[in-house]
Amino acid sequence: MEKKQSDLCFEILRRFHKENILDDLILIGSWCIYFYKDYFDNVPYIDRAAIRTRDIDFLIDKPARIKHAVNIPELLKDLGFVTILKGREGYVKLDHPDLMLEFLVPEKGKGTDKPVPLTKLGMNAVALRFLSMLTENVIKIKIEDFDISMPHPINFALHKLIIFQRRFKEEKAIKDRSAAVDILKALIEKGEEASIREVFNSMIPKWQKKVIKGLREAKEKDILNLLTVGASTA
Secondary structure: OOHHHHHHHHHHHHHHHHOOOHHHOEEEOOHHHHHHHHOOOOOOOOOHHHOOOOEEEEEOOOHHHOOOOOOHHHHHHHHOOEEEEEOOOOEEEEEOOOOEEEEEEEOOOOOOOOOEEEHHHOEEEEEEOOHHHHOOOEEEEEEOOEEEEEEOHHHHHHHHHHHHHHOOOHHHHHHHHHHHHHHHHHHHHOOOHHHHHHHHHHOOHHHHHHHHHHHHHHOOHHHHHHHOHHHHHO
16 A cells, blocks of 8 residues: 555545544445454455555445535645546546545435435435445444444455456456455454354345355355355354
């Protein structure tokens, strides 16, 4: 992780904490891999120094419940972030040479191809499928003198096994798949096999099939057996 990127990420988190909006946000995406380091402090884990991504994504489970109002584009403007609009509908992203900041929400019902307004934050969000599983098992990670919310590594890894199959870019797909497998192996090393099965069994069958398909593509027979054979005898 380049120091410039990590310093900028930490400064964003500090400012969100100061403005009392961190409790409304769940950090998702590849930056979670970096911050999971303390969770896996006693087992072999991913080489975090090799993780480089411009995208820093925040998930908001219930936008209507945001308590504090702050104009995020203005809050981060002095750091060099500029507002850009993507697509015909005008999805808002904050762009910086080192980071790209975006907000996401779980897709509800039939979904929508329009941005979801985040009026109190001066932004809008993209609604995507499968994100609800990242809100169901959230953990807190200590960062300096405050906490950030992130999906439990189990949910994070199983989610990655689904979405890598939807990537258009092969390089990104391989990266997501590798991260998912590495985290699941670290969880197994940590002794969390039963918890992995429990989360997998709580998923709807359609999503379970996608996870199984992803593991087959990754040729991870041991993890596949843990979820399928192990689940039937639990």
